[in-house]
Amino acid sequence: MNAEVQKIYDKVVARDPNQPEFHQAVMEVLESLGPVVEKDPKYLPVVEAICEPERVLHFRVPWYDDKGMLHVQRGFRVEMSSAIGPYKGGLRFHPTVNLSILKFLAFEQVFKNSLTTLPMGGGKGGSDFDPKGKSDAEVMRFCQSFMMELQRHIGQFTDVPAGDIGVGGREIGYMFGMYKKIKNEFTGILTGKGLDYGGSLIRSEATGYGCVYFVREMLKVKNDDFKGKTCVVSGSGNVAQFTIEKITELGGKCVTASDSSGFVHDPEGISPEKLAYLMELKNVKRGRIQEYAEKYGCTFTPYDAGLDHNPLWLIKCDIAFPSATQNEINEKDAQTLVKNGCMAVGEGANMPTTPAGVEIFQNAKIMYAPGKASNAGGVACSGLEMSQNSLRVYWTRSEVDAKLDDIMIAIHKNVYETSKIYGRDGDYVFGANVAGFLKVANAMLQQGIL
Ligand SMILES: NC(=O)C1=CN([C@@H]2O[C@H](COP(=O)(O)OP(=O)(O)OC[C@H]3O[C@@H](n4cnc5c(N)ncnc54)[C@H](OP(=O)(O)O)[C@@H]3O)[C@@H](O)[C@H]2O)C=CC1
Numbered sequence: 001m002n003a004e005v006q007k008i009y010d011k012v013v014a015r016d017p018n019q020p021e022f023h024q025a026v027m028e029v030l031e032s033l034g035p036v037v038e039k040d041p042k043y044l045p046v047v048e049a050i051c052e053p054e055r056v057l058h059f060r061v062p063w064y065d066d067k068g069m070l071h072v073q074r075g076f077r078v079e080m081s082s083a084i085g086p087y088k089g090g091l092r093f094h095p096t097v098n099l100s101i102l103k104f105l106a107f108e109q110v111f112k113n114s115l116t117t118l119p120m121g122g123g124k125g126g127s128d129f130d131p132k133g134k135s136d137a138e139v140m141r142f143c144q145s146f147m148m149e150l151q152r153h154i155g156q157f158t159d160v161p162a163g164d165i166g167v168g169g170r171e172i173g174y175m176f177g178m179y180k181k182i183k184n185e186f187t188g189i190l191t192g193k194g195l196d197y198g199g200s201l202i203r204s205e206a207t208g209y210g211c212v213y214f215v216r217e218m219l220k221v222k223n224d225d226f227k228g229k230t231c232v233v234s235g236s237g238n239v240a241q242f243t244i245e246k247i248t249e250l251g252g253k254c255v256t257a258s259d260s261s262g263f264v265h266d267p268e269g270i271s272p273e274k275l276a277y278l279m280e281l282k283n284v285k286r287g288r289i290q291e292y293a294e295k296y297g298c299t300f301t302p303y304d305a306g307l308d309h310n311p312l313w314l315i316k317c318d319i320a321f322p323s324a325t326q327n328e329i330n331e332k333d334a335q336t337l338v339k340n341g342c343m344a345v346g347e348g349a350n351m352p353t354t355p356a357g358v359e360i361f362q363n364a365k366i367m368y369a370p371g372k373a374s375n376a377g378g379v380a381c382s383g384l385e386m387s388q389n390s391l392r393v394y395w396t397r398s399e400v401d402a403k404l405d406d407i408m409i410a411i412h413k414n415v416y417e418t419s420k421i422y423g424r425d426g427d428y429v430f431g432a433n434v435a436g437f438l439k440v441a442n443a444m445l446q447q448g449i450l
C-alpha cells in the first residue's frame with residue numbers, strides 16, 4: 001500500500017481497534033487508491049475524510065413479545081457520505097449486527113452507489129433483532145418501535161433506507177406505516193416498498209438480476225455466455241432467489257441454495273417450478289432449506305461451525321454466486337473453487353470473500369466481480385423507485401428492467417475501462433474502487449470537505 005495511504009489506514013484501525021469488518025472493507029478500497037493519490041495528491045485528504053462516517057446514530061429499541069415480555073435491542077444508522085446525494089442503503093436485522101458490520105456495509109455502499117451513476121450517498125443501518133421465529137405481530141411491534149426513533153433522522157432528501165438481510169417487504173411495510181403515522185406525510189422515505197403503496201416493479205428482483213447482468217457482461221468480454229454453465233449459489237433469500245431465476249432464464253443451471261443451517265445440492269438444477277417452491281418456503285412459510293431437499297430428494301449438508309471451510313464451495317461449478325453474507329468464501333474455499341475449474345465469481349452479497357480469498361481469485365486470473373460493482377443493481381433500482389415516487393409515476397416492468405440492465409452495462413464498462421486506464425486491465429476490484437472513489441472525491445473537493 002502507498003505509504004501515505006497506509007498512515008490513514010493505521011489511523012482508522014487505531015481509532016476503532018475492535019471493528020475488524022470495517023477495517024477489512026477500508027483496506028480493500030485503500031489498497032487500490034495508491035496510484036490515484038500518486039497521480040494527483042489533492043485526493044489524499046479525501047481518503048482520510050471518506051473513512052470517517054459523517055454521522056453515526058445509535059439508539060435503544062424496546063419491543064414487547066406476544067407474551068407481553070419486554071425486549072431491548074440496539075438500533076443503528078451509519079450515515080457515511082452525502083457527497084453525491086441523500087444517504088442511501090439498507091437496514092439489516094440480524095443477531096450479529098454491530099457497529100463494525102454496519103460501518104463496513106455503509107463504507108461499501110458509498111462506492112457502490114457512486115458506480116450506479118445515480119445521485120445517492122451512502123449509509124446503512126439495522127438492529128441486532130432476529131426476525132427468525134418471531135410472529136408477524138412481534139415483527140410489527142419491533143419495526144414500529146425502530147421507526148419511532150429512526151423517523152427523526154431520515155427523509156426523502158436526507159436519508160432513504162431500504163432492506164438487507166432480515167428486512168424484506170413485510171418489515172419495510174411496517175416501518176413505512178409507522179413513519180406515515182408519525183409524520184402525517186406520504187413520501188418515499190424507504191425503498192423496497194410494496195407495489196400497492198409506492199414500490200417499484202423489479203426492485204425485489206434487481207440485486208439478483210443485476211448481478212447476473214454484470215457477470216453476463218464479464219463473460220461477453222471473453223466471447224462467452226451463460227448457456228450450459230453450472231452455477232453454485234449460496235443463500236436462499238432475496239438476492240439468491242432472483243440470481244437463480246435470471247441464470248436459469250439465460251441458459252445456466254443452478255445446483256445449490258443454502259441458509260444458515262446448511263445447503264442443498266440438486267445436480268439436476270433448480271428449475272422454475274422448484275424455485276417457485278423455494279420462494280414459497282422462504283418468503284411465506286419462512287421454513288428451512290432442508291425441506292427443499294426432502295421434497296426433491298436431493299442432498300442436504302448441515303453446516304458445521306468447526307470446519308475451516310464452507311462445504312458448499314466444494315461443489316464443482318463454472319460460476320460461483322456468493323449471495324448470503326460477508327466472508328463466506330475464505331482462502332481455502334477460493335482455492336477449491338479455482339482448482340475445480342470455476343471461471344468467474346459474481347458477488348451478490350456484500351464482501352463475501354475474505355482478502356486472502358480475493359487474492360487467490362486474482363492470482364488465478366479468473367473473472368472476479370466485487371460486490372460493490374456486481375450487486376449494485378438493488379440500490380440502483382431503489383434509485384429508480386425514488387425517481388418514480390418524486391415524479392408521481394409508475395414505470396412498467398420492462399421499462400425498469402431495461403433501465404436496470406443499462407445501468408449494469410454502464411457499471412461494467414466504467415469499471416473495466418478504469419482498470420485499463422491504470423494499466424490493470426480486467427482487475428474489477430481496482431476498477432470498481434477507483435471509479436467509485438473518484439466521483440465521490442471530486443464532489444467532496446468541489447463542495448469543500450466538511
Ligand atoms: N437485498 C438487497 O437488495 C441487497 C442485498 N445485498 C447483500 O446480499 C446478501 C443477502 O441479502 P438478502 O438476500 O437481501 O438477505 P435475506 O435476508 O433475504 O437472505 C439472506 C440469506 O443468507 C443466509 N444467511 C444470512 N446470514 C448467514 C450466515 N451468517 N451464514 C450463512 N447463511 C446466512 C440466510 O439464511 P437464514 O435465513 O438461515 O439466516 C438467507 O438464506 C447480504 O450480504 C446483503 O448485504 C447486497 C445488495 C443489495
Ligand SMILES: O=C(O)CCC(=O)C(=O)O
Binds near residue numbers: 378
Ligand atoms: O436499496 C437500497 O437502498 C440498499 C441496498 C443495499 O443495502 C445494498 O446495496 O447493500
